[in-house]
Amino acid sequence: MTYIFDEFFASGLEESVSPFLMKNSRPWGKNLHLKSALFSAGLLLLAFGTFFHYTPLSYFLLSFVYFFAGTPALIDTIEDLKNWEINIDTLMTLAAFLAILIGSPLEGALLLVLFALSGALEEAVSHKTKNTLLSLHKISPVIATILDDKGIPFQKAIRDIKIGEKILVRAGEIVPLDGIVVDGSSSVNMIHLTGESTPVPKMISNEVQAGSRNLDGVLIVSVNRLSHESTLSRIITLITQAQEAKPKLERFLDRFGKPYAMTIIGLSLLFGVGLPLVFPLSYFGLEGSIYRSLAFLIAASPCALIIATPTAYLSAINACAKKGIILKGGVILDALASCSMFAFDKTGTLTTGELKCTGIEAIGESSPYSIDLALSIAASLERNAVHPLGLAITEYAKEKGVPLIPVDRFHSKPGFGLEGVVEVEKKRIPVFIGHAEYISSLFPIPETALTRHGPSTYLLIDRSLFAFDFLDALRPNVKEALKMLKEKHLSLIMLTGDNEANAKRFGKEIELHEIYANLRPQDKLEKISSLTQSHRLTMVGDGINDAPALARAHVGISMGKIGSSTAVDASDIVFLNDDLSLLPWLYRKACQTSRIVRQNVSLALGVILFATTPALLGLIPLWLAVTLHEGGTLIVGLNSLRLLKK
Amino acid sequence: MSIHLEGKTIPEHLKEARKKGSHASSEIHGAEPPGYLFAATDSAKETALIMAVITLIMPESLHLFLLFLPGWCIWKFARSSFLGWQRLQRVHRLIEEERWEIEHHRATEKEELMELYRLKGFSGKMLEEVVEVLMADDNRLLQVMLEEELGLTLETYEHPLKQGVGAFLGTLFSGGILLLLLYFFGLWGLLSGTLLIVAISSAIFTKNERNKISAAVTWNIAFLILVAAITYFMPFR
Numbered sequence: 001m002t003y004i005f006d007e008f009f010a011s012g013l014e015e016s017v018s019p020f021l022m023k024n025s026r027p028w029g030k031n032l033h034l035k036s037a038l039f040s041a042g043l044l045l046l047a048f049g050t051f052f053h054y055t056p057l058s059y060f061l062l063s064f065v066y067f068f069a070g071t072p073a074l075i076d077t078i079e080d081l082k083n084w085e086i087n088i089d090t091l092m093t094l095a096a097f098l099a100i101l102i103g104s105p106l107e108g109a110l111l112l113v114l115f116a117l118s119g120a121l122e123e124a125v126s127h128k129t130k131n132t133l134l135s136l137h138k139i140s141p142v143i144a145t146i147l148d149d150k151g152i153p154f155q156k157a158i159r160d161i162k163i164g165e166k167i168l169v170r171a172g173e174i175v176p177l178d179g180i181v182v183d184g185s186s187s188v189n190m191i192h193l194t195g196e197s198t199p200v201p202k203m204i205s206n207e208v209q210a211g212s213r214n215l216d217g218v219l220i221v222s223v224n225r226l227s228h229e230s231t232l233s234r235i236i237t238l239i240t241q242a243q244e245a246k247p248k249l250e251r252f253l254d255r256f257g258k259p260y261a262m263t264i265i266g267l268s269l270l271f272g273v274g275l276p277l278v279f280p281l282s283y284f285g286l287e288g289s290i291y292r293s294l295a296f297l298i299a300a301s302p303c304a305l306i307i308a309t310p311t312a313y314l315s316a317i318n319a320c321a322k323k324g325i326i327l328k329g330g331v332i333l334d335a336l337a338s339c340s341m342f343a344f345d346k347t348g349t350l351t352t353g354e355l356k357c358t359g360i361e362a363i364g365e366s367s368p369y370s371i372d373l374a375l376s377i378a379a380s381l382e383r384n385a386v387h388p389l390g391l392a393i394t395e396y397a398k399e400k401g402v403p404l405i406p407v408d409r410f411h412s413k414p415g416f417g418l419e420g421v422v423e424v425e426k427k428r429i430p431v432f433i434g435h436a437e438y439i440s441s442l443f444p445i446p447e448t449a450l451t452r453h454g455p456s457t458y459l460l461i462d463r464s465l466f467a468f469d470f471l472d473a474l475r476p477n478v479k480e481a482l483k484m485l486k487e488k489h490l491s492l493i494m495l496t497g498d499n500e501a502n503a504k505r506f507g508k509e510i511e512l513h514e515i516y517a518n519l520r521p522q523d524k525l526e527k528i529s530s531l532t533q534s535h536r537l538t539m540v541g542d543g544i545n546d547a548p549a550l551a552r553a554h555v556g557i558s559m560g561k562i563g564s565s566t567a568v569d570a571s572d573i574v575f576l577n578d579d580l581s582l583l584p585w586l587y588r589k590a591c592q593t594s595r596i597v598r599q600n601v602s603l604a605l606g607v608i609l610f611a612t613t614p615a616l617l618g619l620i621p622l623w624l625a626v627t628l629h630e631g632g633t634l635i636v637g638l639n640s641l642r643l644l645k646k
Numbered sequence: 647m648s649i650h651l652e653g654k655t656i657p658e659h660l661k662e663a664r665k666k667g668s669h670a671s672s673e674i675h676g677a678e679p680p681g682y683l684f685a686a687t688d689s690a691k692e693t694a695l696i697m698a699v700i701t702l703i704m705p706e707s708l709h710l711f712l713l714f715l716p717g718w719c720i721w722k723f724a725r726s727s728f729l730g731w732q733r734l735q736r737v738h739r740l741i742e743e744e745r746w747e748i749e750h751h752r753a754t755e756k757e758e759l760m761e762l763y764r765l766k767g768f769s770g771k772m773l774e775e776v777v778e779v780l781m782a783d784d785n786r787l788l789q790v791m792l793e794e795e796l797g798l799t800l801e802t803y804e805h806p807l808k809q810g811v812g813a814f815l816g817t818l819f820s821g822g823i824l825l826l827l828l829y830f831f832g833l834w835g836l837l838s839g840t841l842l843i844v845a846i847s848s849a850i851f852t853k854n855e856r857n858k859i860s861a862a863v864t865w866n867i868a869f870l871i872l873v874a875a876i877t878y879f880m881p882f883r
Binding site for chain 2: 003004005006008009013015018019020021022023025026028029032142143154155156157159160
């Protein structure tokens with residue numbers, strides 16, 4: 001059996017899914033950082049408990065805490081320093097280890113444990129996110145069925161397929177490479193490429209694009225573009241370029257943390273070296289400048305600062321997950337809260353992408369057959385349909401409660417339509433259903449009908465013609481959701497590949513600020529690139545054609561159910577249930593998270609300014625400083641927990 | 647000649663790659679059976695030997711062992727786990743390298759695969775078809791290259807922590823028993839215990855390796871006696 005390495009590589013070579021480990025051995029590697037952090041936390045509690053009764057035992061336990069929580073932090077810090085990067089993590093690690101030198105190993109260990117716990121929780125959450133997204137369907141085919149000179153099928157990697165080779169595409173399969181149909185006929189849809197579910201008939205000499213889904217018949221396609229030149233590949237190249245151009249997202253704490261850490265470390269050095277030059281102090285000893293500078297550095301690295309952001313992000317991510325929204329990291333929330341413009345794709349995003357039959361109409365002179373009978377015949381022909389239009393018709397017939405009737409001499413013509421013979425009032429009548437081109441080859445369709453109904457689906461009963469109307473339905477509660485976003489003074493625009501008339505009519509219906517139509521993937525990317533120069537922008541989309549724009553926007557939101565895996569990969573947020581009505585809630589949650597992070601950081605700094613530093617200077621009693629310090633940490637934690645509320 | 651081959655022919659490259667793979671996959675202690683079992687029995691033997699040698703040099707060593715054993719247990723656990731992790735990282739690096747080669751040197755990989763299957767007796771159109779089928783799926787190709795070219799086997803290793811726990815328990819068990827024997831029966835108690843632990847550990851492991859138990863036990867006891875004799879009869883002791 002072939003081993004599937006995808007999960008292992010997608011996880012970033014996680015040992016818990018290592019292909020080399022025995023299956024029963026893999027759980028040992030699961031959430032190791034979290035287990036280690038929790039173990040350290042337990043030992044730290046014991047160390048606290050024993051500190052005043054039997055100090056050597058407390059130190060014995062603390063050496064384990066420093067080993068388990070301190071070693072990984074130290075390795076990360078050394079890596080940061082190797083890259084000349086001083087950040088809040090460097091400051092915390094430095095403070096934790098230097099605490100040993102001034103005889104406060106418990107405080108140092110607490111810093112390390114909180115640091116390890118917050119890091120491990122973030123890692124566990126992002127790992128869970130990766131797993132959730134990995135389980136979503138994948139559409140990019142890697143293998144194609146090739147026909148050799150004798151017509152014998154065999155499998156070949158699409159990367160090895162040359163121009164002119166013939167691919168067999170069965171019903172339900174994805175077309176793996178761009179090509180020309182040389183045999184067979186069928187309908188394909190572009191739902192994964194554009195979100196468009198309306199089937200397009202394909203017959204000999206028609207071009208088909210990689211990524212289209214073959215709906216009913218069998219197609220033999222002669223490849224006319226190599227895999228790296230195919231539509232799908234070109235879009236993937238665009239995504240890579242867009243990801244490289246994407247503005248770098250930074251956590252609020254990162255922006256604030258770098259200068260803060262540099263200042264504190266700089267001041268500590270200055271105090272250590274400079275104080276004896278200004279004041280009558282020695283360098284060494286409990287009253288010496290080195291001791292004081294170390295105490296200052298440790299005091300300026302409070303626990304509240306460590307937990308200020310991770311607890312807020314984790315609470316928000318958890319609340320989002322409960323609503324079926326997956327975030328690829330807490331930093332996305334900061335970026336989302338700062339956006340002033342939302343761009344939407346149309347088909348599959350604002351609409352469901354599923355066609356709904358909205359009616360049937362007789363065409364031309366009065367027909368001897370009633371509308372209900374016509375619907376009954378159409379549904380009877382389509383009863384085993386896999387075609388989305390056929391499914392919509394049978395669903396509509398079910399809603400209307402019309403009965404099905406037996407069909408004789410049933411024949412399916414993939415890519416064209418269906419035909420059969422039914423008995424009406426003891427007369428056997430030939431019936432046909434299919435797209436305009438097929439029906440018009442049997443009976444002329446008036447020009448007015450074609451203009452009114454388009455190329456959708458026509459039913460021919462003897463010499464009576466009927467047309468069906470379909471609608472790509474607006475997602476439930478989308479109008480209300482967009483209205484709520486507008487109330488937040490956000491600018492809402494739509495980017496669609498649809499024609500201008502359709503796009504404008506639709507945009508007017510849902511009252512968007514601006515509409516851009518007729519856009520190809522690269523056009524969408526260009527539009528998003530230019531808009532991101534002047535606005536912080538969130539793009540919401542679902543198809544592969546949206547993926548470059550999703551990757552380029554400050555924040556990309558994709559639909560988990562209808563969306564292609566490429567769009568899901570390129571986005572930062574995934575709506576697992578495609579419920580767009582949650583968008584205002586998510587925006588509010590992002591703003592709330594951003595606010596709470598700022599409150600937390602301010603509180604942590606307040607503790608440094610008004611409790612720890614005055615205590616070091618002897619301005620307030622130590623017990624008050626300790627109470628304010630621990631109280632500050634507790635308040636920060638509780639403040640973050642407010643984000644858990646749905 | 648591709649850069650990937652570094653001036654070697656395809657058969658030479660395959661030979662070297664297999665060597666690299668088998669080196670990477672070999673058990674850190676030089677054997678294949680379950681890592682945790684080997685780590686436990688080996689640590690038990692090593693602890694027993696060290697305690698016997700120290701007691702021969704310093705007969706009053708009970709207090710020393712009480713201080714030494716906890717740290718020694720942790721060291722054995724950490725060392726065994728760490729070596730396991732190093733090995734796991736090494737095979738992970740190899741799998742990544744192989745994936746990269748498949749992605750970037752597809753033609754050379756195909757040639758290598760051709761050579762591998764030619765050596766297995768395939769030829770002509772059959773050989774081409776077999777290679778084409780193997781090349782069709784990247785997962786399958788990667789698995790074949792790992793197994794056939796690098797000689798790595800999937801899903802065969804224990805987690806490093808499991809191995810570490812084995813080493814820890816072996817050390818703890820061996821050290822604890824010998825401490826009790828030393829406390830209650832003195833030097834001879836410890837030496838008899840050492841013999842017993844070495845014999846049992848060797849027997850358990852050899853049984854798993856399906857080798858001859860009596861020979862293995864005798865060899866191990868002989869090593870132990872030799873080490874003890876060298877220590878005891880050392881002229882400058």
